[in-house]
Amino acid sequence: MLYINCPHCGLRSQNEFAYGGDATVKRPELNKEISDQEWDNFVYLRKSPRGKHLELWHHVSGCRQWIKVERDTSTHEIFKTYKANEAIE
């Protein structure tokens, strides 16, 4: 069982959350001319690192907020969690 520290609600079990994937993927800016390659990068290409991974989780059975979680993909250790709009250094 993973325990995720929701920045809004505190420590909760993974059963309350839904996964949302890589949080570093950025949608290209609206109304900007972009190449197929840029679109491909956004929609399909993923680093999927072994080690630290910044990812989105949805506290769907809790406060219903999207949050960012920094987690290790080989040990499942969770280092830090952030509100969705929080700046990440």
Add this chain to the structure above:
Amino acid sequence: MQKYSVFSLIKNAFSDHQNWEVAWKDPTPKKEYDVIIIGGGGHGLATAYYLAKEHNITNVAIIEKGWIGGGNVGRNTTIIRSNYMHDENGLFSEFGMDLWRKMSQDLNYNVMFSPRGIINLAHSDAQMNAYSRRGNSMRLNGIDAVLLNREEVQKLIPMADFSDNVRFPIFGGLMQPSAGTARHDAVAWGYARQADSMGVDIIQNCEVTGFDVSNGKILGVRTSKGDIKAKKVGLCVAGSTNILAEMLNMTLPIETHLLQACVSEPIKPLLDHVVTFGAGHFYCSQSDKGEMVMGGDLDGYNSYSQRGNLPTLQHVLTEGIAMFPFLSKLKMLRTWGGIMDMSMDGSPIIDKTHINGLYLNCGWCYGGFKATPASGWTFAHTIAQDRVHDLNAGYSLNRFSTGNLIDEKGLGTKTWIS
């Protein structure tokens, strides 16, 4: 190579089975090979075997970080099928079915291929319509498919829940009678033994630490046992694909996710087929030892851990009990996990890359085991001829940017859901 037969078995019985030849050697790597295959799993071993057998390329090394057959070929639920709707998947897998049928003779190794049939259960009229469409697509591609109604399913698997007032009543199912199972370890060992006998070097406990690329051409690989030169290099590393891709500065349409499987304690023969639950993600068959072999959903977040987490297992088995209520009475014997190379459309990639002499075989999601022979055969062709075969032409790396996706389930890029 010593041929396995009833006569060699009797002969060796007289010497207490002490004098069997080793099945494959443990060579030190040479300075240079024509082809290096990274990954000593089912696909890598099969690729080396078909390179030697079909293309007469025997100066080949397989480099494996752990031991051969210790990854997903030793961790799957052994299901073999070709019940796909799309032409690319159907024709590729059906070609593989033919290789499966001949495999034990071809490899002189009993892989215990058991074409017991797979039944996909349907739990609504809409699902029956979808299965009828899928079955018709399969038959157009020469794959056997039978649409079963509720009574026909009940005759085949009376232990499923046919009672009234269930949440997901069984409306019928789609069956592929020629699908089945095989002994997964034997597949790896059979390919390894034959490849070795034709001159392939199987190098275990050898980790790839980097690549030697110059002017867009592959020159060799760096390993924990030293640098090895190669004219061509093929990647067959499933869940570890992204780790090697990073060394090559490549970003791929793949995420690595964790999938669990489990077996119950062994019981008397009960279930003749492979059965999948249609209202969720659960599948079940009975092994020759009597264990119920079960699997289902991914754990649902990026992971390289090869160890599962209990909430997913509980979820999957809840579905299992909805389908086969008797499962609740069984004790769990063993659970384990493997890491899947989940592609963004659920279909694999067997292709050349932008680096000359570097070939990619990945994205098997959780359908890798059944694809072992066809994957090895087509990947060997792609490497030997430096061009893709018609069978794997659809499995191109650039299909994501060109929009030619093969999305069997129409689930899109949320790989952890598919």
